[in-house]
Amino acid sequence: MTVPPVLKSPLAKSLKVALIQLKAGADKAANLAKVTKFIDDAVKTSTIGSLDLVMLPECFNSPYAVDQFRNYAELIPSGETTSILSELAKKHGIYIIGGSIPELAPEDNKIFNTSLTFSPSGEIIAKHRKAHLFDIDIPGGITFQESVTLSGGDKATVFKLGDFGNVGLGICYDIRFPELASIASRSPNNSFAMFYPGAFNTTTGPLHWHLLARSRAVDNQLYTVLCSPARDVGGSGYQAYGHSLVVDPFGKIIAEAGEGEEIVFAELDKDVIPKVREGIPVHYQRRFDIYEDIVGEGKVKVSDL
Numbered sequence: 001m002t003v004p005p006v007l008k009s010p011l012a013k014s015l016k017v018a019l020i021q022l023k024a025g026a027d028k029a030a031n032l033a034k035v036t037k038f039i040d041d042a043v044k045t046s047t048i049g050s051l052d053l054v055m056l057p058e059c060f061n062s063p064y065a066v067d068q069f070r071n072y073a074e075l076i077p078s079g080e081t082t083s084i085l086s087e088l089a090k091k092h093g094i095y096i097i098g099g100s101i102p103e104l105a106p107e108d109n110k111i112f113n114t115s116l117t118f119s120p121s122g123e124i125i126a127k128h129r130k131a132h133l134f135d136i137d138i139p140g141g142i143t144f145q146e147s148v149t150l151s152g153g154d155k156a157t158v159f160k161l162g163d164f165g166n167v168g169l170g171i172c173y174d175i176r177f178p179e180l181a182s183i184a185s186r187s188p189n190n191s192f193a194m195f196y197p198g199a200f201n202t203t204t205g206p207l208h209w210h211l212l213a214r215s216r217a218v219d220n221q222l223y224t225v226l227c228s229p230a231r232d233v234g235g236s237g238y239q240a241y242g243h244s245l246v247v248d249p250f251g252k253i254i255a256e257a258g259e260g261e262e263i264v265f266a267e268l269d270k271d272v273i274p275k276v277r278e279g280i281p282v283h284y285q286r287r288f289d290i291y292e293d294i295v296g297e298g299k300v301k302v303s304d305l
């Protein structure tokens with residue numbers, strides 16, 4: 001096997017990120033006010049210098065509940081959450097990965113679980129509709145059927161984060177399907193990170209949250225960044241797992257929250273990617289001649305907004 005010359009890192013510089021682990025309730029205005037305050041605080045209290053990107057959790061403006069998604073759904077881009085996040089990105093001059101919100105698609109009245117990313121000038125630069133719907137039934141554990149009210153997106157999402165390079169985006173349950181991260185990481189997309197706003201629960205969280213984050217990182221030799229809501233201790237609704245985290249391309253957890261409301265800071269160091277790909281050259285050893293039919297070049301649907 002010939003290892004090609006080490007690629008220069010796709011990153012212009014290190015990416016400084018903050019993950020906002022907040023608890024959302026039934027009051028949408030209060031949720032949005034909280035988001036504004038947390039983002040302002042993250043920028044002010046950053047322990048790693050000037051932030052480049054702030055990330056929010058899945059369903060941060062509504063309860064995470066099948067019977068509530070339609071009540072909270074908004075049009076994109078004309079809805080209020082889109083304009084608030086756009087203004088915040090502009091005000092602070094940062095990228096915002098806007099967790100996810102229920103989106104109403106007016107053309108067919110469907111509801112999607114959708115994540116938007118904003119540039120530092122407030123433009124939407126990516127839109128991912130959760131592709132794999134969270135339909136599970138674990139006796140004595142948890143039953144949840146997103147497909148009762150949500151529809152699934154039909155594209156992988158990879159986009160350019162300005163000078164930092166390409167990244168991929170999935171939502172929560174999407175992390176269980178390795179294909180999205182693999183599409184993002186391999187040529188020609190060559191992403192350095194996968195971002196997953198997610199709301200695992202107290203049944204599957206302890207079993208799989210860290211395992212999946214580390215697996216996607218190791219499989220693809222990129223960073224994985226997962227942002228969860230805080231746990232609603234004593235609440236009667238969905239119990240999010242918490243533990244927002246960042247895993248480096250070696251599979252090491254470099255930042256992690258607890259269960260409550262918290263901001264976690266992490267720096268995604270550009271030099272780690274070529275180091276790990278040189279040391280363990282799986283990135284260059286893919287045998288698409290053997291498994292082209294699974295994720296063959298040119299056969300994927302990547303979102304272009």
Ligand SMILES: O=C(O)CCC(=O)C(=O)O
Pocket residue numbers: 058133134171172173174176198199200201204205208
């Ligand atoms: O996959 C899991 O265990 C949790 C997924 C989830 O909570 C979600 O997709 O919102």
